[in-house]
Amino acid sequence: MSKFLEVRNLNVSFPTEDGMVRASNGVTYSVGLGETLAIVGESGSGKSVSNLAVMGLHNPTRTEISGEAILNLKSGSVDVISADTETVRKLRGKEMAMIFQDPMSALHPFFSIGDQIAEAWHLYNKGSKADGKNKALEMLELVGIPDAAKRINDFPHQFSGGMRQRAMIAMALVNNPSLLIADEPTTALDVTVQSQILSLLKELQIKFNMAIILITHDLGVVAEFADRICVMYGGRIVEDGTVEDIFYQPKHPYTLGLLNSVPRITAGTSHRLKAIPGQPPSLINLPKGCSFAPRCEYTSKVAGGKCSTEVPTLDVKNAGHLSRCFLSTESLNNLVKDKA
């Protein structure tokens, strides 16, 4: 059975004065209903850009997009990349919705929370103003705003950071979308509030059988929340697997480096962190071969210096576990031994 969203060979680039910024290169992933896919990567790895393309939120005059992003709806399949803007606009909010890192800038400061949620509902539903208000109230209660009836006329600045994020979730879910893209939804929040929001998202996912794409750089959040993980680096997916695959059997040197870089709260005695040397590549000047090669300590194990001349393909290394690396299967299987 095909998954709800299938992104295939997606390329997104921005022409700039300094050259073409290749933010997303041949990105392929999919997510099914009720499933959570985490897209992990550092800033500038192309994780947000790919998903903004799925939502049709790039400015077409300043972006070059190619590839496919297919939504398998009950009424048939739609490729949101090739579809016209009007078709995509009608899917946005209804079939797919997005929440952002900073709810203060995603909410309109001049309109009350209730009005903004009602507005989103009115877009796809016929009903009186009172119906919209009732729906907004129902949503605010659903996302756990205390005293929702009293707070519905509040403006965004009267809400705390956690409540704003709840309000944004309420707005995104008001039309019961099948896909929710959450772009760093808890990065701006404190840990205690973060765990509130994550458990709310989980609860709502089960209730509405939603597909969730979680874009984040926080491996801790991923470990506790996701079913599958795509690791992105330099605009490409370098590894794709289940949570267990990625955390316990990493098959890409970058993933390994990332796992080793994170201090663990459970680690007990403090050891020296194993940092990845160097810094991420510029998306204008991607290295010729593997984009991780300049920082990779395993390149010498690949014959013929292929790492710096050829881009490896994203291949299946194990059932359902893909990696973009030239290392032999044996070396990749042994990577986990270098885990700190």
Add this chain to the structure above:
Amino acid sequence: MSENILELNNLTKYFPIKGKGILSGTKGLVKAVDGVSLTVKRGETVGLVGESGCGKTTVGRTVMKLYEPTSGQIIFDGQDITDIKRKEMKIVRSKMQMIFQDPFSSLNPRHTVGTIISSSFTIHGIEPEGGIEHAVGELLELVGLNPEHINRFPHEFSGGQRQRIGIARALALKPKLIVADEPVSALDVSIQAQVVNLLDDLQQELGLSYLFVAHDLSVVQHISDRVVVMYLGKVMEMAPTAELFKHPRHPYTKALLSAVPVADPKVGRSRERIILQGDLPSPVNPPAGCVFNTRCWKAQDICRTEIPETIQISPLQTLACHFPE
């Protein structure tokens, strides 16, 4: 010579809330820091953690005397610096320096790296051995940057490199104490590890003491010898790092630790998780009694009326709770 490089006794910092108009006076007080006592020993790293709005940054800035303390006492290197004049403070500041969170706004975009780092020398009228340029080159090397980049501007560097420039500037005058305010929060994980390691190395090499202000508990656990947990301007608990993370005594510490996501699916998903209800109360109107009582699952009547006393469990460990774990 005292064992402690820094000692805070009952430090408070209130910010007045001004009414509208020039004659309306003060409407209230934001109790950002409310009676904080802590010590930093020589060569030690003390982590100061808490959620946003708990006053941890204000503590750091008040220690640097960037804010005048409302009351209490700051003793640095055996000297009471609470009320000293600005001119004298300038001399003290050469021995305590600060690293900031945002490597983009903490460096002047119009100055070269050389100017930024050497300003420490010029401001304090110090002529380092071998000349300023030589000293700056050495500092750049010390923090892992290429000394040839001395004439470049901040925008030519990545976030991690800029943070290294900020660290080089802080080290120029060979300080004894560094107040680091969220020094790695703005950096990507792989870069964060590099900077954390650099801070570790510098401490070994130069015998520095750190007051490390951060909200990321995994980083704090990694770098600190001791951790101070703050909530709404008050210290809830202070303990040696291993002790605090293994046996948190204060309910707030326990909840905070349980909320940190662990980068290990099996451990993370099987852990007991305490989800605190609600948000941080306003520091303008902190709750009566224990400030944490509104979100604490163990709160009883006494917690709502009486402020728990800070108990000294051992010389390095304190706790302020009526019903500790």
